Amino acid sequence: MKIVEKNKGFELYLQKKCLMKHTIDKCAIYVGYGEERMAMYRGNFKVEDYVIERTPLKYYHIHNNHITFRRYEGDSCGALTLSLIEKDNRLSIYFIECEAPINRIWIRLHADKEEKVYGCGEQMSYFNLRGRHFPLWTSEPGVGRDKSTYVTWLADTRDKAGGDYYTTNYPEPTFISTKKYWCHVETTAYADFNFQYDDFHELQVWDIPKSIIFETGKTYLELTEKFTDYAGRLPKLPNWTRDGVILGVQGGTDQVSTYLDQALESGIKVSGLWCQDWEGINITSFGKRLRWNWEWDPKRYPGLDKFIITLKEKGIRVMGYINPYVVNDGGLYAYAKEKGYLATRPNGDIYDVDFGEFYCGIVDFTYPDAFEWYKDVIKKNLIDLGLGGWMADFGEYLPIDCCLKNGVPAMLMHNAWPALWAKCNYEAIEESGKIGEVFYFMRAGGHGLQRYCTALWAGDQSVDWSLHDGLASVLPAALSSGILGNPYHHSDIGGYTSLHGNIRTKELFQRWTEMAVFTSLMRTHEGNRPEQNFQYYDDDETIKHLAKMTAIHVALKPYIDDLMDEAVTKGLPLQRPLFMHYERDKKVYDIQYAYLFGKDILVAPVYEPNITEWSVYLPEDDWIHFWTGSDYKGGDHVIDAPIGFPPVFYRKKSQYAQLFKMVANHNRF
Amino acid sequence: MKIVEKNKGFELYLQKKCLMKHTIDKCAIYVGYGEERMAMYRGNFKVEDYVIERTPLKYYHIHNNHITFRRYEGDSCGALTLSLIEKDNRLSIYFIECEAPINRIWIRLHADKEEKVYGCGEQMSYFNLRGRHFPLWTSEPGVGRDKSTYVTWLADTRDKAGGDYYTTNYPEPTFISTKKYWCHVETTAYADFNFQYDDFHELQVWDIPKSIIFETGKTYLELTEKFTDYAGRLPKLPNWTRDGVILGVQGGTDQVSTYLDQALESGIKVSGLWCQDWEGINITSFGKRLRWNWEWDPKRYPGLDKFIITLKEKGIRVMGYINPYVVNDGGLYAYAKEKGYLATRPNGDIYDVDFGEFYCGIVDFTYPDAFEWYKDVIKKNLIDLGLGGWMADFGEYLPIDCCLKNGVPAMLMHNAWPALWAKCNYEAIEESGKIGEVFYFMRAGGHGLQRYCTALWAGDQSVDWSLHDGLASVLPAALSSGILGNPYHHSDIGGYTSLHGNIRTKELFQRWTEMAVFTSLMRTHEGNRPEQNFQYYDDDETIKHLAKMTAIHVALKPYIDDLMDEAVTKGLPLQRPLFMHYERDKKVYDIQYAYLFGKDILVAPVYEPNITEWSVYLPEDDWIHFWTGSDYKGGDHVIDAPIGFPPVFYRKKSQYAQLFKMVANHNRF
Incomplete structure (x- = not known):
């Protein structure tokens, strides 16, 4: 200085x-x-x-x-x-x-x-x-x-x-x-x-x-490494997550069993079933909403505890859902209210937040007793049930006029909330001795996630092709959070929000699947209005496509595994901007819709409909096109990119070149 | 103090x-x-x-x-x-x-x-x-x-x-x-x-x-009077304007003659023909636009000079159009460019402004020679031709990065421009000795209009019922400008802007006509897309309705005449907020869609479609319903208000009560 x-x-x-x-x-x-x-x-x-x-x-x-x-x-x-x-x-x-x-x-x-x-x-x-x-x-x-x-x-x-x-x-x-x-x-x-x-x-x-x-720092790699020295780093995602896709399905034990059987019979590699409705549901005009009282709903999911064990033996985990709010007609709310665990209004009344046709209390994470209690809820109701993980949803809604136990104005705690929520989840797993086996994914964030958020997902994209809210928007999301030390990014395959005329198409789902292969995690979501939107399980062609894509993801496991080791030791993200490895190339600094998956794979997802060819810029290196095995040099190229063959390249000199070649040989044009 | x-x-x-x-x-x-x-x-x-x-x-x-x-x-x-x-x-x-x-x-x-x-x-x-x-x-x-x-x-x-x-x-x-x-x-x-x-x-x-x-001031009347002591006051509108409606028609001498004959035969009282296309036209995607080179177009208007004289003998004036810009392929532009009368860019080039598919120079009113020249254009090309007046359009477009002769930054001249433009028109009439005979109406404004703008019109409303841009929006416009010393307000009957699916209906035109009766001036406009929108001349019922409404306006001439005298001596507007005369009534301070037309007439225009009844608040006084002669006291009332009978009341104790009664008797329910 x-x-x-x-x-x-x-x-x-x-x-x-x-x-x-x-x-x-x-x-x-x-x-x-x-x-x-x-x-x-x-x-x-x-x-x-x-x-x-x-x-x-x-x-x-x-x-x-x-x-x-x-x-x-x-x-x-x-x-x-x-x-x-x-x-x-x-x-x-x-x-x-x-x-x-x-x-x-x-x-x-x-x-x-x-x-x-x-x-x-x-x-x-x-x-x-x-x-x-x-x-x-x-x-x-x-x-x-x-x-x-x-x-x-x-x-x-x-x-x-x-x-x-x-x-x-x-x-x-x-x-x-x-x-x-x-x-x-x-x-x-x-x-x-x-x-x-x-x-x-x-x-x-x-x-x-x-x-x-x-x-x-001397390089961008070093900058992220140094920043994560400061901000913290995360363990690897559980090994089982790399064995296939996590299917986002719901509807009760029978229903999800049927989906699973269909998937397995069709050759889809499945690592988990994510049943967000494990705790039951509410119906609102937005669509089906969950019952925000975080206990297993045995009516909707009879025998869930045994089902979890059975699946685990097959190498498949069941995941659930929780968020930091408790619905005001539930038992958790009643208990928390009695104990003074909920944020209040200035007059002392519980501060119920409107979540769209239902109201919830806010667990006051600034109150150590409340924090510990909620951690126990996670331990007992989710981890002890045997869940392999969950979506740790929300965290963004702290009202600025609520009163908290620590006396700090809510204006200052609002942005702190997501990291507190992450920490609560993290400690629940850590104290249960399940780090590396159980994990959760969050959308809310703030500084501190680098240490406490086992995985990030991109939130609620619209089920469309729009740059700012559709498939494409996931890419800057992965890159920006990634360079700040959030290595494990993924998104709802197919997007989530179906409103105002947006309806998910088969093509969107397939393109999203192809992108997800080259991320830390593959996970589907039925969306907010499942019945009205395209679902993979309704379509044979898409099932086959998904089977192929999960197979590629699983085949890449050794590579992904090593990337996660880099995340653990250096904080490096799996999805990286091109300038992280090609910093001398001035052209790559404004590329936000293509990325490196680790050092050796370049991915340029197709984020528009009706595409058969796609323009790709390759930085100076020797590249092999994944699906044809053709050699490419740096520069601008137009690539055949029909459904099933997203524009992906690997470095010829990669130590994983043999692996990539083998994977590719199974999936040639 | x-x-x-x-x-x-x-x-x-x-x-x-x-x-x-x-x-x-x-x-x-x-x-x-x-x-x-x-x-x-x-x-x-x-x-x-x-x-x-x-x-x-x-x-x-x-x-x-x-x-x-x-x-x-x-x-x-x-x-x-x-x-x-x-x-x-x-x-x-x-x-x-x-x-x-x-x-x-x-x-x-x-x-x-x-x-x-x-x-x-x-x-x-x-x-x-x-x-x-x-x-x-x-x-x-x-x-x-x-x-x-x-x-x-x-x-x-x-x-x-x-x-x-x-x-x-x-x-x-x-x-x-x-x-x-x-x-x-x-x-x-x-x-x-x-x-x-x-x-x-x-x-x-x-x-x-x-x-x-x-x-x-002790009263609101006094406040406006005092403010106009400071800001200036205007002469009366020409006497002939109170003899009927000014018909906004165009298309050339034959065409407008035909419209006039039809109108007169149908009993419409006509005071003027406003032919905005007297100088010829341009076609753009917005609709027909005028030829901004302010000279009589004898091809479109053969014999216009004689036509003007003939009509004048019948008591009907012809009005034209001008604005402070000159189109860059016209003779005025060429002359002004040579003389250095146009605003420039910093590099000395003429600053051509985009008006929508054509470009114009800005006459530099800060240059006295240019100001005088443009005044002469008005005198020679418009007044000497015999026009009874014109729309003095625009004035809002001074770009903030243009250079002006007086060296004052355009940022400071931008808001000054409308009053300069008004002054140029005013002096042209004054120096021609035509004050009180010739007049113009403007939409652009700023402080100074009180002295230089012979009449204000409300600008380009959409041809719809929207509060912020339709019929209703004319009312706060009249009241706000009125209390600041702009006594003569009116609007395009039927509105102007037909874009994005808005098409003028017969009902809108008729309701707008009914409102216009009780303003300083009745004037129709065909709108920006005449062919696609409702025109009075295409519909017998509307012609009859217009004939009746113009008759009422003309019958009220003695009253309107006296109101204009009040404008001349005290600066009082013709259209007044209710609190100007009923300041003790707390309820009237938020009324912006009803007004007093002078002290003695209360007007509550219908500004929604499909209305047969209308809610009206009357301040404490003795009121007579115009169309039935029924007595009303102060308070909330629901009034029959079919087409042709807008909610209008007069004060029982008015010195004009006999006049109002007589007018009303001709037009009973």
Whole structure:
């Protein structure tokens, strides 16, 4: 770290990279005061801010490793003091002193015009964040997420649910710059990172953060490795998950048995049955909803306990579902209410949240007793039942006006909630001694998931081809969360949300399947309206297609296994942006719809309908086309890509080349 | 005026009304610096502001009639000095000194929670402005103007043209408060008046204004009178305009003659023929557009000069059309280009503006020679031809990046343009000695119209029943502009914009006609797509209906004549909010879809389809229902309101009661 003073200002460097430039005209820090107006409707937030004051901190004084900023020259009490501590090449800038009435801060980092930035959690519209600003607030992702589409407009006007390019279940105040540093702001407050400007990034936080942390790296691989040194890493996904697809089916023991038998008879490799309705169901206008009182429903699933054992003997696990809310007519709610485990309104009443025609209490994870109790619910009701895992759904809905046991304003706990929810699940498994055997997948996120979330899924895509909410949107989601240390990404095969005229087609399902092969996990979902949407089990051709695709996934197990070892040791994601391995190629920095699956496989999913050919850019290397065995060099290529043969290449020099060749030989054009 | 100091702050009073409260925590003034991003597409603006600094001016010092504000206590140079001058009970606060880098100011006025405010130019969605903020920037009004409607969404996504509740051709930084004062900010900069807060109004201006002016009044009538003492007043509309409807027809001499003969034979009272295509036409995808080179087109209108004389002898005037742009393939453009009369780009090229498939130069009204030249074009080509008047269209499109002769940034001239355009028209008539005989009607506006705009029309409503862009929207438009001293308001009978599936119906046309009777002027318009939309001349029933309605309008001439005298002497509008005459009635302050036509007629236009009955609120008085002669008292009433009998009442004690009774007797149920 080095601070260079010149022209009544200073420049801050870390490993010769300029992180901050301060002059009297273009300040590094602005502070102020704002009054927000926020309204939540079923997890969708309307946010308006009235900034009453925003003052540049023009004057500064450096003493030892402290920088004290002042509003004006004679200002006797410092407006803000930073303490800069470098340790093992990691620079932490702590905000150690601050005037009282400040609740907004804008931190400007130095930027180059050509610089690109990535991250900010799981971003589903744009991987390169430059040119836009990104509000960071966990919420429903939105239906449509593109104000120019009719679906988004319908979702907005009917349900306030259209979302926008930045709405995400998993925001995080962390990014990686092509200047080769990572930056993380230690805060759970509402934030808005603005990468619109040519010569600076402006990080807005609605609180004084604890610190802002930087670390440089020689390569992007090293940056993710170093960031996960800081943020934490995860164990491998259970071995059994690599033995086939997890079928998302429901309807009760008989029903799911029938699906399983059909699948196995048809040659589909099955690793698990995910029965989200293990606890029973509710019917609402959105579709079938689950019964949010997390106990086995023996009426819907008679003999589930024995069924689980029987399947386990066949190498197939049963998975369930849970989320951090308890429905207000259930036994868990009654118990939690009595014990004071639920978040309240200011008047002490339980804060029931509207989830769409039913209401739930919020388990107060800031209350250690409540946290432990809910962990026990998971242990007893899910793990002890024998489930191999579950969807750990939701986490984004903490209302900003609820009261919590720890006394911290809900505005500050809202973004912290997903990681708390992850931790509750993680500890339940850990304390049960089931790490590496049982796992859960989440959509909500925040900083901390790197340590506590065994797997991420991309949330509720629409069952369509739209860039911002369909199949394609899964790709930037995987890449952005991946480089920030979430190695295991996957999505609902076929998408989830069928609303406003969107109905899943066979083609969409098949293309989604083909992409899922080259991710950490294959899992289907029937969607929110199963009857109206295409299901694989209704169609022989799709069953065959799925069988083939699961076979490829399973055949790749040795490779995937090794990738997961890399995730454990280095935090590297399975799905990687091309620049992670080809950083000298300037063209790859804006590719967000193709990726490397590990170092050796390049995947360019088809995300449009009616496609027989697909344009693929290959970075300079020797590549083999998976389905023909043909050699390719770097450059732009148009590839035959009929259903069943997605554009996939492997490196000729890969140590797994023989494996890939063998897999491919079984599945030639 | 009185300034009371207390608690390290002050309160400013005018006639015992508190206008401003300043404390160290809640400052009266904030200053700062912003960088706007603005994009214009065919008169629709996208505006974003990046506020870099916003500093409360906490400290102040009063010396004589000056208040000097400072950012901090030891600040030796004042950040801003105000000079307060009261003269004849009018308080002008001048901004006489200011630090250089300020380009944003936020002025907080004291407000009461119950207070309501009105004005801000011609507001088409909301008459009472409280609870919302109103950007003040002249622009296209928008198609739909309501983000929840499909039409607005289509207009937005196809043409960036949807608009919003505040988009208007005529914004003005002036309002009237129910605390009984008017307030005007002397500026033509972009402004945004925010009436969202309980205890203050915040007036944002993107420049240091020259002054802010206040005057109190005992009644609302007095407030408008006093404001027009300041802003100016207009002559009466020509006498001939009260002799019937101005028929908006086109197609050439033969065609319009045929329409006129048909109308006269059918008993329609006709005062004028408005032939907007007198200068020829262009065909675009929007519909037929005019040829923007302002010369009589003798091919389309053979013998127009003689036709004008012939009709004038029958008491019927011919009207034309002009706007402040010249098409780039016309003779006026070529001449103006040679003379340097057109606005330019920074590199000196002519700044051609896209008007939808054709491009035009902007006559530079800041260049006195250009202004005089264009005035001469009006005199020679329109007045000398014998036209009785014209639509003086547009004025909202001044691009913010064009260069003008006076050297003032276009950002500051944009909002000034409509009044300059009005002045050019006004002086052309005045210098021709035709005031009171020739007149024009405008849609664009700004402060200054009170002196220079002979008549206002409500712009381009959609041909539908929508509140924000249909028939109903004309009413708040008339009331808001009216109280600010624009007495003569009218609208296109039947509306104008037929896009995105909106097609004018017979019923809409008839309801609009019934409303127009009780305004300053009746004028029809064929709309942007005449062939696809309902036209009165295609339908016998509607011709009869129109004949009856014009007869009523003409029969009311003595009354309307007297109202116009009131406009001349006091600036009072013909269409008045109910509170102007019934200010003790708390219920009337939120009525924006009914009005008083002068003191003695109450009109509650039907603005929904398929109506036979209509709810009307009458303030406490003795009322006579126009069509039945029945007596009514104050209160809520449900009134029969079939087509042909709009809900209209007159005051029993009116000095015109006999006239009204006679008119009514001819038109009983």
